[in-house]
Amino acid sequence: MIVFDLCCAAGEHRFEAWFASSDSFADQQARGLIACPVCGDAEVKKAVMAPRVGAKSNQAVAAPAAPPANAAEPSPELVRKVLAEIAAKQAEMLPQSRWVGRDFAAAARAMHEGRAAEDLIHGQASPEEARDLHDDGIAAMPLLVPIVPPDAAH
Numbered sequence: 195m196i197v198f199d200l201c202c203a204a205g206e207h208r209f210e211a212w213f214a215s216s217d218s219f220a221d222q223q224a225r226g227l228i229a230c231p232v233c234g235d236a237e238v239k240k241a242v243m244a245p246r247v248g249a250k251s252n253q254a255v256a257a258p259a260a261p262p263a264n265a266a267e268p269s270p271e272l273v274r275k276v277l278a279e280i281a282a283k284q285a286e287m288l289p290q291s292r293w294v295g296r297d298f299a300a301a302a303r304a305m306h307e308g309r310a311a312e313d314l315i316h317g318q319a320s321p322e323e324a325r326d327l328h329d330d331g332i333a334a335m336p337l338l339v340p341i342v343p344p345d346a347a348h
């Protein structure tokens with residue numbers, strides 16, 4: 195199984211999906227079987243950002259359980275279901291998560307390097323910041339649930 199970080203064309207929403215192989219992703223993509231869990235857009239591509247939750251670092255939103263290793267190629271329904279589960283899990287964790295806004299990359303890095311206490315945080319990061327975090331092995335994953343940043347709510 196391969197996890198791809200995907201991104202829809204309409205809203206640039208990022209989400210993860212599992213595929214049996216790279217070919218299987220290409221096939222499902224070509225047939226429009228992969229839809230954005232946020233807006234339903236079927237035009238998806240691989241996202242630049244590839245956040246993973248590593249064993250060492252779990253300060254970001256936790257990784258969802260992967261489907262069983264012996265599963266056949268996931269159907270679009272399964273992919274949708276898994277994504278819905280991830281979104282539900284994230285929605286559940288958000289109340290305990292601290293909004294750090296634009297400081298997300300710096301805060302995640304500080305925790306990774308032991309300069310700050312481990313905490314559950316969410317915030318905003320540019321694609322460049324997200325890529326740097328990933329390159330440095332710092333766990334982060336895109337939120338699948340829409341949130342209103344507290345500092346932008348008024």
Ligand SMILES: [Zn+2]
Nearest residue numbers: 202207230233
């Ligand atoms: Zn979308």
